[in-house]
Amino acid sequence: MSIQITGVTKRFGRTEVLQNISLTIESGEFMAILGPSGCGKTTLLRLLAGFEEPTEGEIVLNGKRMSAPGWTMPPEQRLVGMVFQSFALWPHLSVREHVAFPLKHHRGVSAALRQRVNERVAEVLELVGLAHLANRQPHQLSGGQKQRVALARAIAAEPELLLMDEPLSSLDAMLRMDMRREIQNIHHTTGAAIVYVTHDQGEALAMADRIVVMNGGRMEQVGTPEQIYLHPETEFVARFVSKANLIPGIWQGSRFVPKGAGCRWDGRHVAQSFQSSKLFPARPDELKLGAHEQEGAEPGLLAEIINVQFQGKEYHYIVKTDGNLMLDVHADERFGRGERVTVTYREQSGHRIPAVRNFAVQYQA
Structure with a gap:
């Protein structure tokens, strides 16, 4: 799986929120979209999810056009998982029912997966450490447990792409560290590509394979965490990240x-x-x-x-x-x-930067 974003611009009225974004997301890659509030990172995520359509340019998934000016494939027809900042849990559903929901209702779920809903729910709950809380409802859970439910629901249908919009920003510092490890574990276990929106430099540097630094609707720099941190290419990246x-x-x-x-x-x-x-x-x-x-x-x-x-x-x-x-x-x-x-x-010796990892090979089972 690969995603090509080509020449994407997004305007709301006269306001240009994204300016000529071109980017390729590789199979199994963890891509962080990093920038301050108002830089356009969440708009880019919404375009990938199908909630918005581009004013210019196109988005292609595995050679199939997903979005273009005047048209976009609806979110329910894309096998994409999404984790929201606010958890977005339904108060009347149990943990088990949250995880089962996309398996029963998402159009892109395979017939084979639909035939083993209970088994898949059990697998996912075990993966995120919530098997013992399967019958609880959201009001009976802590913040970290709610976020695990949101993650479990997002990965249940085995999406090729997992979108995360500032998923840890409402958690306290200790929980954020725990959830970083949880998300990394899910990434390596599922092999899904992840696009992770954040304003937290530490999160992006700690988890991502590559980082896109955005400012004012433009991409300032794209590279590995080491490249971005050690070799900033613009004044903004040097100040914001390093x-x-x-x-x-x-x-x-x-x-x-x-x-x-x-x-x-x-x-x-x-x-x-x-x-x-x-x-x-x-x-x-x-x-x-x-x-x-x-x-x-x-x-x-x-x-x-x-x-x-x-x-x-x-x-x-x-x-x-x-x-x-x-x-x-x-x-x-x-x-x-x-x-x-x-x-x-302090004079630096060599400024060596590790090579970029081969995601397609790294995450194959």
Whole structure:
């Protein structure tokens, strides 16, 4: 299975929500759509589900056109599972009845699966750890259990594509971590392709095979989590995903001279767009602090610490130089508020990025 999104634009009246989106989702791939509120990520998910039709472009599944301007295949005719942010459970149905519903009513369910509804329901409930709660109703469940019911219902009909719209945003931090693992387990067990919409960078980096970073209805960058985090191609991606400081200065070939500093930093790994804008993206963990007047200290940016936050294994510092910079420094290196320091760059070795996985091979049984 593969999905081709080609030149898709979506307008609501005069407002352009998506601008010329072209993307291929491979069989068995976990694709995260990451971006801030209003960037168009949920609209893209609704187009894949069949709730909306594109203003321009088309969506093709396995060579079959699913959506085009003026026409879209209805959601009930697509073998697609969907998990909503609000769980969307029916208060009068038990857990077992929720999971059985798509098996009995979805048009795309195979005849073989319809003949073994009870067996399939039992399999899915066992997979999500809810077999012992099969007869309970939604009001008798915790938030995490409700989300597992929503997941079980979505995968029961063995969809080729599973769509998730911010499914963990209403859960507390501990439950979100548990559900990340649950979703990864379901992905590897079922082999379904997943398109996962989120504004949470941590979720996307932790779970996805590839990430699409969106901003203002456009795709800013597409790549593996390692590519997106280590090698952002635009200022937006550097700030939104990597939390990078964008340091002004001058480029001398592949070396960067920060403004107001007598040093040069290795910039061979930095995208050309940053060289054009005379900026250097440096993540908080790529910068280090040194005492201002320490003998033998390497040259760097002179700064003053204006904020300190203890985070267990590290301190988060904000220092004031030409602008404010954020740094994550190991807890062994302690500096105080108001202290004068020198900011330097940790030279990276190689910046090696793991190869993209072959999803079609990886998830074959």
